[in-house]
Amino acid sequence: MRIGGTIAIYTLSVAIFLVAWWGFTFVFPPIFLPSPLATTLKAVEITRTGELPWNIVMSLFRVLSGWALGAVVGSFLGVVMGRLPWVRALALPVLEYFRFVPPVTLVTLFIIWFGFGEESKIVLIFYTAVFIVVVNTMAGAASVREGAIRAARSLGATGTQVLFRVVVPETVPYMVTGLQLALSNAFMTIVAAEMLAAKSGVGFMIWDAQVYTKTERMFVAFVTLSLMGFCLDRSVHALSRRMFVHYRVV
Amino acid sequence: MTEKVRLERVTKIFEDPRQGRETVALKDVSFGIEDRETVALLGPSGCGKTTILNIIAGFILPTEGKALIEGRPITKPGPERGVVFQEHFLFHWLTVEDNIAFALKVRGVSRKEFLPRAHEFVKRVGLTGFERHYPDELSGGMRQRVSIARVLINNPEILLMDEPFAALDAQTRLLMQEWLLKLWEEHQMSMLFITHDVDEAILMADRIFLMGVQPGRIIHELKVPLPRPRARTMLTSQAFMETKAGCLDLIAKESAKIFEHRG
Ligand SMILES: Nc1ncnc2c1ncn2[C@@H]1O[C@H](COP(=O)(O)OP(=O)(O)OP(=O)(O)O)[C@@H](O)[C@H]1O
Numbered sequence: 248m249r250i251g252g253t254i255a256i257y258t259l260s261v262a263i264f265l266v267a268w269w270g271f272t273f274v275f276p277p278i279f280l281p282s283p284l285a286t287t288l289k290a291v292e293i294t295r296t297g298e299l300p301w302n303i304v305m306s307l308f309r310v311l312s313g314w315a316l317g318a319v320v321g322s323f324l325g326v327v328m329g330r331l332p333w334v335r336a337l338a339l340p341v342l343e344y345f346r347f348v349p350p351v352t353l354v355t356l357f358i359i360w361f362g363f364g365e366e367s368k369i370v371l372i373f374y375t376a377v378f379i380v381v382v383n384t385m386a387g388a389a390s391v392r393e394g395a396i397r398a399a400r401s402l403g404a405t406g407t408q409v410l411f412r413v414v415v416p417e418t419v420p421y422m423v424t425g426l427q428l429a430l431s432n433a434f435m436t437i438v439a440a441e442m443l444a445a446k447s448g449v450g451f452m453i454w455d456a457q458v459y460t461k462t463e464r465m466f467v468a469f470v471t472l473s474l475m476g477f478c479l480d481r482s483v484h485a486l487s488r489r490m491f492v493h494y495r496v497v
Numbered sequence: 498m499t500e501k502v503r504l505e506r507v508t509k510i511f512e513d514p515r516q517g518r519e520t521v522a523l524k525d526v527s528f529g530i531e532d533r534e535t536v537a538l539l540g541p542s543g544c545g546k547t548t549i550l551n552i553i554a555g556f557i558l559p560t561e562g563k564a565l566i567e568g569r570p571i572t573k574p575g576p577e578r579g580v581v582f583q584e585h586f587l588f589h590w591l592t593v594e595d596n597i598a599f600a601l602k603v604r605g606v607s608r609k610e611f612l613p614r615a616h617e618f619v620k621r622v623g624l625t626g627f628e629r630h631y632p633d634e635l636s637g638g639m640r641q642r643v644s645i646a647r648v649l650i651n652n653p654e655i656l657l658m659d660e661p662f663a664a665l666d667a668q669t670r671l672l673m674q675e676w677l678l679k680l681w682e683e684h685q686m687s688m689l690f691i692t693h694d695v696d697e698a699i700l701m702a703d704r705i706f707l708m709g710v711q712p713g714r715i716i717h718e719l720k721v722p723l724p725r726p727r728a729r730t731m732l733t734s735q736a737f738m739e740t741k742a743g744c745l746d747l748i749a750k751e752s753a754k755i756f757e758h759r760g
């Protein structure tokens with residue numbers, strides 16, 4: 248019932264949007280605003296040639312590999328920082344400053360450091376993700392219920408066992424929040440990075456289309472982006488809910 | 498030596514370095530808990546009951562004085578001292594059976610070995626059928642029984658309980674008290690029972706220490722003349738009433754003193 252309602256609302260909302268889009272195509276010439284139909288046809292065409300799938304795969308590859316690396320390193324660092332007050336005290340100011348450096352601004356620097364290949368983009372995504380995961384995990388690890396730790400210790404758990412059997416499980420909801428935020432940020436960053444410095448990816452498609460005024464391609468890219476982002480976000484939500492049913496993931 | 502636990506002139510001072518303030522949570526507290534004896538700590542909020550439990554549990558160290566378990570100084574928590582908290586502090590990501598088996602798991606006992614033992618304790622605390630449930634799916638009383646089973650599986654020398662039933666409604670509390678008394682008959686261990694409910698203290702304990710505030714200290718010791726095994730029906734017995742009257746008398750006198758003191 249609820250799910251059916253949600254689907255209906257989503258469909259209706261998209262339908263209204265499409266009709267509005269279509270309506271505006273009568274006002275503006277196709278070079279400004281291609282119609283939904285023209286966009287769809289273009290999408291079919293560049294799917295056939297393999298261009299669109301290839302760009303999607305490249306963007307996904309960069310996002311997911313950088314994000315996964317960031318997730319592993321960020322969770323580890325976050326737990327360490329959350330549990331060791333002096334490490335946290337030293338690291339927090341640095342985190343606070345770096346927070347105001349948008350990852351995209353580092354594209355050029357990372358190209359100087361890591362070359363024009365995939366490494367620089369993956370490092371950029373890693374950087375984007377690790378930050379967000381660290382901040383969230385750290386907050387979680389620092390707020391683990393002292394009573395739960397005491398209970399475990401008095402049941403005979405060693406320091407390491409307390410860490411893996413109490414601190415980490417108690418931190419899971421915060422980690423998951425961090426991972427979700429990191430993924431949507433990673434997604435935005437990679438598109439921007441691909442527009443600036445790549446020869447493939449959905450971001451590159453937009454940049455390429457803009458240079459040659461291939462508006463239809465640009466619109467295909469927009470629709471692809473929104474669908475990709477939506478699907479990624481939903482899958483991560485659904486997956487983490489399913490994987491951590493009893494960890495009080497929100 | 499039959500004493501399980503001994504506190505010798507224990508003083509605990511909490512310092513707040515930011516405000517340069519000191520709280521004398523405990524001042525010169527001395528007492529012992531005999532083998533199989535239940536001692537209740539009864540007193541107003543802030544008199545240091547939890548602080549005493551934390552010291553015996555090994556969570557914190559006394560500022561002055563000595564805390565001993567079977568003659569040895571207490572320096573850290575240990576499985577021979579089972580702690581039951583007011584908030585159960587169960588592991589909500591583990592099932593009932595895995596919560597109860599936690600102590601065995603950290604000792605490296607294999608699942609095949611610990612499951613039957615865990616199930617034995619599930620049964621002992623009356624939760625058969627709930628082995629695979631998660632703490633969030635249980636009632637308050639059931640959660641407290643899980644947290645008691647979780648420490649009982651260690652076969653502790655002493656059970657340290659910090660207002661274990663305070664969060665429960667009156668009916669459930671009475672049932673839990675009866676249940677704990679029955680459990681005690683089976684296990685016969687020593688117990689430190691913290692409460693601010695006079696009836697509960699008398700029903701559960703062999704000796705009651707009345708505590709006072711500022712500084713936190715023991716002001717009176719009371720022997721409970723009720724025989725074992727204890728039962729709910731004793732709540733209305735002559736001996737119970739007399740003990741309660743004496744207890745309330747002492748509490749009233751102490752409160753009056755504080756009242757005058759504060760003017
Ligand atoms: N970690 C701490 N830091 C500073 N002061 C503390 C700390 N723990 C306890 N105190 C103080 O010590 C005193 C005794 O606290 P304690 O928790 O032992 O009281 P209690 O008798 O258990 O009270 P309640 O019935 O409310 O649980 C209180 O004044 C409390 O504020």
Ligand SMILES: [Mg+2]
Nearest residue numbers: 546547548659
């Ligand atoms: Mg207390």
